[in-house]
Amino acid sequence: MDHKISRSIYRKLLWSFWRTLTIYLFIMGILGYGAYYILRQKTWYGDEPGYELLSFIHYYIIETILIVILVGAIVICLIYFHKLARMIEQMTEAVDTIHNDSLAEYIKLPATLSEAEQTLNQILENSRADKRRVEEVQQQKNDMIMYMAHDLKTPLTSILGYLTLLNDEKDISDETKNRYINISLQKAYRLEDLVNDFFDITRLGYSNIIPDKEHINLSMMVEQIAYEFMPVFRKKNLTHSFESEKAVYSDIDTQKMQRVFDNLLKNCVNYSYPDTTINIKMSENEQGECVCEIINHGKTIPKEKLDMIFERFYRMDSSRGSSVGGAGLGLAITKQIVEAHGGRIWCESHDELIKFTIVLPASSQS
Helix, strand or coil: CCHHHHHHHHHHHHHHHHHHHHHHHHHHHHHHHHHHHHHHCCCCCCCCCCHHHHHHHHHCHHHHHHHHHHHHHHHHHHHHHHHHHHHHHHHHHHHHHHHHCCCCCCCCCCHHHHHHHHHHHHHHHHHHHHHHHHHHHHHHHHHHHHHHHHHHHHHHHHHHHHHHHHHHCCCCCHHHHHHHHHHHHHHHHHHHHHHHHHHHHHHHHCCCCCCCCEEEEHHHHHHHHHHHCHHHHHHCCCEEEEEECCCCEEEECHHHHHHHHHHHHHHHHHCCCCCCEEEEEEEECCCCCEEEEEEEECCCCCHHHHCCCCCCCCCCCCCCCCCCCCCCCHHHHHHHHHHHCCCEEEEEEECCEEEEEEEECCCCCC
């Protein structure tokens, strides 16, 4: 517990003790003086009831008063000792509640311990939040294992199937053999992509990304990446256009941001209609931030799915058995890298257009 709260409780209890003791001594002093004055004015005789006791008090009045005051003070000390012991017991019960993560009502303590009550309830709430986060992480791990098993099984089954055919069928034409080999090779590449995705999300998901930034021409970098995608674009007869009013510079980790644009362009290829154009636009906004827009023509993404596409393992085609896309990790990795650079990323979709927008902080250099 915070030392300030401990000192505050200690001061309150000590102040209450001294105040009670002072009031008691003041009242007993007045009563003692009055008793002393009255008893000194009276003479007792042997035939009066209680003569021996009254006579003793008469001759030892000061000592008697002091003994009464001392006994009262001891009683007060015992009361406050009991109060302190009770407070310690209540604090122990409160700590046990936190330790056991009781789902009962929040901790309630006496008014004297109001500050401790607030602190302990905050600790309890934080403990429950931490427990929920641990459970979520554990669930994510379980999901990842489940999804890994499912996603890896499909291409692996195909590879084994075609290799078995190649092994079992002796009289097979060269054309069929080459086709089986080509399919197996493509499935092996897909298997490699999936494994790399899982390695990336594991590494990035459980450690902080610290970009190794350098000042580069971002528009030139994006244009180069798009050019390198041309063979991939041709497979679906896609074309691309690149627009940049001027050279846009940014402070980024080149390798990590290359992964971002690779993921977005792969996503565009997977979810674009054939024979369409992917438009890439680079600019700076009024705040000097770097803005990159990547637009493709494809099936409109519903609003409820737009809010989920950056989540881990989410697939827009809603089918893990589909050959389109990877393990549903690419956009999650993309968002994590962009935010590690202090940037923002979001997606919009309407009228069979899908637009991803990336905004990166203004460059530190002019």
